[in-house]
Amino acid sequence: MRIQLQVALTHLTGRTRQTFVSLTGVILGVAFFLAVSSLMRGSEKDFIKRLIDNSPHITVYDEYRLPRTQPAELRWAGGAIRISNVKPQTETRGIRGYREKLEFVESMPGLKVAPVLVGSAVLVFAGREESVTLSGVVPDKMKTVSTLEEKMIEGSIDALAANPNGIVVGTGLAQKFNLGLGRNVNVVAANGASRPMKVVGIFRTGNANYDETQTFTLLKRAQVMFDRPNRVNRLIIQLDDPYEARDAAQRIEAVAGYKSVSWIEASEDILSVLIVRNIIMYSVVSAILIVASFGIYNTLSTIVMEKTRDIAILKSIGFHARDVRLIFLLEGVIIGVVGSVFGLVLGAGLMKLLSTIEFRPPGITEKVQMPIWWGPEQFAIATAFALVSCILAAYLPARRAGRVHPVEILRGAA
Amino acid sequence: MTAVLRAEHLGRTLAGEVPVTLVEDINLDIERGEFVCIMGPSGSGKSSLLYLLGLLDVPTSGRVWLDGEDTSAYGETELANRRLEKLGFVFQFHFLLAEFSVLDNVALPMRRLGKHGDAAIRSRGMELLARLGVAEQSAKHPHQLSGGQRQRVAIARALANDPLVVLADEPTGNLDSVSSATVRQILHDLAHQMGKTVVAVTHDAAFASAADRRIGLVDGKINADWRPA
Numbered sequence: 001m002r003i004q005l006q007v008a009l010t011h012l013t014g015r016t017r018q019t020f021v022s023l024t025g026v027i028l029g030v031a032f033f034l035a036v037s038s039l040m041r042g043s044e045k046d047f048i049k050r051l052i053d054n055s056p057h058i059t060v061y062d063e064y065r066l067p068r069t070q071p072a073e074l075r076w077a078g079g080a081i082r083i084s085n086v087k088p089q090t091e092t093r094g095i096r097g098y099r100e101k102l103e104f105v106e107s108m109p110g111l112k113v114a115p116v117l118v119g120s121a122v123l124v125f126a127g128r129e130e131s132v133t134l135s136g137v138v139p140d141k142m143k144t145v146s147t148l149e150e151k152m153i154e155g156s157i158d159a160l161a162a163n164p165n166g167i168v169v170g171t172g173l174a175q176k177f178n179l180g181l182g183r184n185v186n187v188v189a190a191n192g193a194s195r196p197m198k199v200v201g202i203f204r205t206g207n208a209n210y211d212e213t214q215t216f217t218l219l220k221r222a223q224v225m226f227d228r229p230n231r232v233n234r235l236i237i238q239l240d241d242p243y244e245a246r247d248a249a250q251r252i253e254a255v256a257g258y259k260s261v262s263w264i265e266a267s268e269d270i271l272s273v274l275i276v277r278n279i280i281m282y283s284v285v286s287a288i289l290i291v292a293s294f295g296i297y298n299t300l301s302t303i304v305m306e307k308t309r310d311i312a313i314l315k316s317i318g319f320h321a322r323d324v325r326l327i328f329l330l331e332g333v334i335i336g337v338v339g340s341v342f343g344l345v346l347g348a349g350l351m352k353l354l355s356t357i358e359f360r361p362p363g364i365t366e367k368v369q370m371p372i373w374w375g376p377e378q379f380a381i382a383t384a385f386a387l388v389s390c391i392l393a394a395y396l397p398a399r400r401a402g403r404v405h406p407v408e409i410l411r412g413a414a
Numbered sequence: 415m416t417a418v419l420r421a422e423h424l425g426r427t428l429a430g431e432v433p434v435t436l437v438e439d440i441n442l443d444i445e446r447g448e449f450v451c452i453m454g455p456s457g458s459g460k461s462s463l464l465y466l467l468g469l470l471d472v473p474t475s476g477r478v479w480l481d482g483e484d485t486s487a488y489g490e491t492e493l494a495n496r497r498l499e500k501l502g503f504v505f506q507f508h509f510l511l512a513e514f515s516v517l518d519n520v521a522l523p524m525r526r527l528g529k530h531g532d533a534a535i536r537s538r539g540m541e542l543l544a545r546l547g548v549a550e551q552s553a554k555h556p557h558q559l560s561g562g563q564r565q566r567v568a569i570a571r572a573l574a575n576d577p578l579v580v581l582a583d584e585p586t587g588n589l590d591s592v593s594s595a596t597v598r599q600i601l602h603d604l605a606h607q608m609g610k611t612v613v614a615v616t617h618d619a620a621f622a623s624a625a626d627r628r629i630g631l632v633d634g635k636i637n638a639d640w641r642p643a
Contacts, residue, residue, distance in 0.1 A: 003525040010513040313509045316470055317523045317571075318498025320491050407471045410505065410583075411461065 004323055007314070008330040011303050022299045023339050025292030026386055030343025033285045034382045035350035040281040042373035044274050051267055053147050054205065057245045060105075060235035060252060060260045062095045094231030101256045102235060110240040111248065114141035115232040117222045123215070124186040124194075125177045132173065132215045134187065136222020136232075145238035148203055148216070154181050155201030160218045166200035170211030174202050187217075189225045289385055293393035296335055300328055300397035311401050312409035321402035328401050332394020336387040343386065344379055417443035418578055418611050419467055423476035426462055436462035437634040440476070446578070449605035449612045451622040454631035454640060460615040461583055463631065467613060468501055468581040469493045481578055498527055502572030506584035509568065510556040516543065516567050517552040523574040542570040546600060562593030569600060573610075580604060582614040586621050598624050 012019045070083050095101060098115055105113045117136040122129050139157045143149045149157055153171065160166045167187065169179060179185065179199050188194045197217065205211055223229050237252070239245055245262035253260040264271065304311070311324055355372040424440040427433050437459040444450050452460050465471040467478060469485060472493075477486035481500060485493065497503075502523075510519045520539040524530060530538065543549040546566040548559075556564055565585060572580050582601060586594035602624045604610040614625070622628050630640025 003522065006518075007511075010511075014513050309509070310511055313511065314522075315494065316468075316497065316503050316509075317526065318494050318496075318501075318575075319526055320494045322491070323526070407465045410465070410470070 004327045005330055008327045008334060011307065011327070012331055012334060015299070015303065018299045018302065019335070022292075022295045022335050023342070025295040026289070026335055026339025026390065027343040027346055029289040029292035030340050030382050030386045031347035031350055032288050033385065034344060034347030034378055035354060036285045037281060037381065038347075038351050038373050038375070038378045039354060039370060040278065041375065041378060042371035044278065045373050046371035047274070048271075051270065052242045052263055054207070055263055055266070056145060056236040057111075057239045057242050058237035058249045058252065058260055058262050059266075060095065060101070060237070060256060060258050062093060062233040063259045064257065065253070065259045092228050092231055094228055094233045095235065095256075095258055098230075098232045098235070101258075104255055105235060105237060105252055108248065108251070110244070111237055112141075112144040113235055113237045114138060114145045115219065116142075116234040116236055117219055117226065117228065117232045118234055119222065119226045120190055121215070121225070122188045123173070123177070124188060125179070125183075128177065130173065130176065132169075132213050134167075134189075134215050134217060134222060134225070135234075136219040136225075137216050138219050142216075142236075145236045151203040151205050152201055153204050155199070157201060157216065159200035160216065163198060163200055164218055164221055165195070165197050166217065167197040168201035168203060168216040169199060170214055171202055171204040172208055172212030173215070174199070176212065187215075187225070189227075191227055193225050193227065195221075195225060286385060289389045292339075292386075293389035296332055296390055296393040297396065299335075300331055300394050301400075303331070304328065304397045304401045307401075308404055308409050311404045312406040315404065315406040316410070324404070325398040325402040328398035329391060329394050332390045332398070333387070335394075336390030339390070340383045340386045344383065347382065416445060417479070418446045418481055419444040419613065420479035421463075421467065421476065422479065424463070424466055424473050424478065425475035426459075426466055426471060427474045435634055437466065437631075440466075440636060442467075442629070442636070444579075444611055444613060446611055447605055447609045449602060449624070449626045450614070451625035451628045452613065452615045452631055453617060453622055453628055454637075455617070458631045459634035460617075460631050462634075464581055464583050464613065464615045468503060468579075469496055470503075498523060499575060500578045502575070502577040502580045504565070504568050504572050504580065504582040504585045506587040510564060510571070512556055514555070515552065516548065516554055516556065516559070519556065519567060520570045520574055523571060527575050539570070539574070542573055543567070546570050560593075561589050562596060565589060565593065565597055566600065569597070569604075573604075577610070579611040579613060582612065582616075584615055584617075586616065586618055594618065594621065 067086070070086065072081050072083060094117070102113060102115055105111070115138060119134055120131060121134040122131050137157070137160070139161045142157060155168070157168060160168065167185065173179070177185065181199055181202065183199050184196050185199065186194060187197050203211070219232070223231065237248070239248060242263065246264045249260040249262035249265070314324060315321070351372045351374070354370045357370050358367045360367050421440045421442040424442075425438045426436045428436065440463060452463060454460050462471070466473050469478065469480065477484055479485065480496060485496065488496070511522070514522070517536070517539050520542055521535050524535045524538065540549060540552060543552050546569055548563050548566045548570070551559055551563055551567070556567070559567065580601070585601065586597050589597060598621050601612050601614060605612045605626070614621070616622055630637045632640050
């Protein structure tokens with residue numbers, strides 16, 4: 001192996017300029033591969049993070065995925081039972097015995113949970129009416145599962161605990177009604193219950209619809225308003241690792257019986273779009289390396305042609321076809337390894353540069369940074385792809401070199 | 415069987431629209447320590463015969479025995495191993511690797527064989543170069559050497575793995591008379607002092623005169639009556 005390596009190195013160092021050009025191709029290919037893919041993966045992660053942050057990882061609803069199994073079906077499982085015209089029992093809507101379910105979910109490791117009672121209400125202020133979603137929350141628990149507290153621009157969620165008649169609204173609604181902190185609005189529930197409430201907080205998420213329609217109050221207040229004492233209709237769950245949401249949701253659903261939807265299930269369509277986007281991105285950045293591998297092919301083919309006499313000599317000495325192939329494959333590997341090392345350094349530099357860029361898209365008030373993902377995976381993929389394309393590029397010239405017949409060359413030279 | 419190299423009805427035909435016969439029905443026994451010259455006019459098949467004897471080419475008929483082994487059943491890899499271990503080649507053009515130093519060129523077959531460590535390879539390489547009188551050139555590259563010196567380095571390389579047989583294809587064809595005489599003497603000594611078998615193709619009558627035996631080759635067949643013009 002060492003003698004083959006020495007011959008390979010000699011070939012490469014003997015043709016500095018061509019080697020340099022091939023190497024540059026690989027370096028640029030790896031660097032762009034790395035920079036572009038880490039930017040794309042970064043934006044994907046950023047997107048998913050927004051998706052995850054702005055919605056619960058898991059929501060347990062007060063619904064069932066399938067109609068409930070009737071007692072007769074349980075008693076005679078597999079029997080020929082037909083039950084028709086089943087009418088669900090009239091009961092107070094909501095998650096039954098939510099405290100036990102809450103306790104069970106809280107006992108699971110790596111997650112936080114908050115009970116919520118969501119209902120429709122109409123906000124009445126200065127003769128105007130606006131229908132909104134009113135969520136009754138427990139401020140201490142809500143803060144652990146939602147980013148709402150970070151989005152507050154005035155007041156806080158905690159103020160709800162201090163003021164049982166408090167309400168938190170979004171900026172959209174506040175602007176529409178010209179509301180400010182401390183102003184009173186009338187809130188009318190669907191059953192006609194009406195109560196004046198004081199604005200104790202204003203939030204801004206950046207999502208116009210959310211900011212116009214979502215309002216929050218204390219859970220107890222909402223239970224009274226909606227006349228559903230001791231009931232909630234949502235459990236909102238936040239996981240330490242959002243990617244475990246699917247499994248956790250299944251476990252919770254199995255025990256609680258209620259429909260538990262993970263963010264992954266809720267955004268399947270968007271996630272599949274991201275996968276397609278990744279495939280497109282990887283094929284485009286791979287093209288750079290494929291072009292670079294043509295450079296390597298070209299260089300090695302030239303070396304094989306120029307060195308046929310040397311190859312014939314090596315073979316006459318007793319080198320195997322395998323040795324000769326190895327020499328040229330090694331040349332490809334050397335270019336690949338050296339190119340990858342420099343390419344990764346250059347790519348990391350590009351990533352660093354990109355991550356410092358700040359810009360303000362038109363119509364957006366906040367500055368946006370390029371979302372670069374520094375995952376080691378990207379470095380590994382770029383290196384692996386560069387090495388594979390270098391070896392493939394070296395394979396054809398290497399095979400040709402291995403097939404050189406010494407007698408034909410010696411006869412031609414003599 | 416005492417012959418170190420033996421040809422049995424050896425023939426080589428190039429396939430094609432018009433098949434070309436290079437050599438035909440060659441029968442030959444070469445003893446250990448013998449210095450044999452193959453002579454003949456241009457195109458008589460001398461080099462082709464040498465390539466067949468040196469296991470570089472594969473005969474289309476007949477067989478070559480090397481050191482008591484029938485080589486006709488061997489594949490490319492086994493033939494390459496025999497070349498590495500038992501044969502050494504010297505060509506008309508020195509055929510040294512231009513990018514390698516003189517010592518590295520001589521070390522090449524030993525490093526491929528991998529029987530010795532680096533230090534042993536270096537010392538044996540220097541010893542061979544010294545025996546051939548080119549030790550002081552060891553660090554130079556082939557293009558810095560004269561034709562005679564290069565050919566001596568090529569002989570040193572052929573001897574690197576202590577072969578049984580040294581095959582030389584017009585070893586003096588490209589040299590002046592003084593260098594030719596030196597190379598001739600070296601090959602002669604190889605056979606008579608070191609016990610190597612030397613088979614050389616030449617059309618240099620002076621060179622052939624140093625050989626123990628001269629084999630005439632005309633139109634690919636051995637012709638005992640052939641004498642150099």
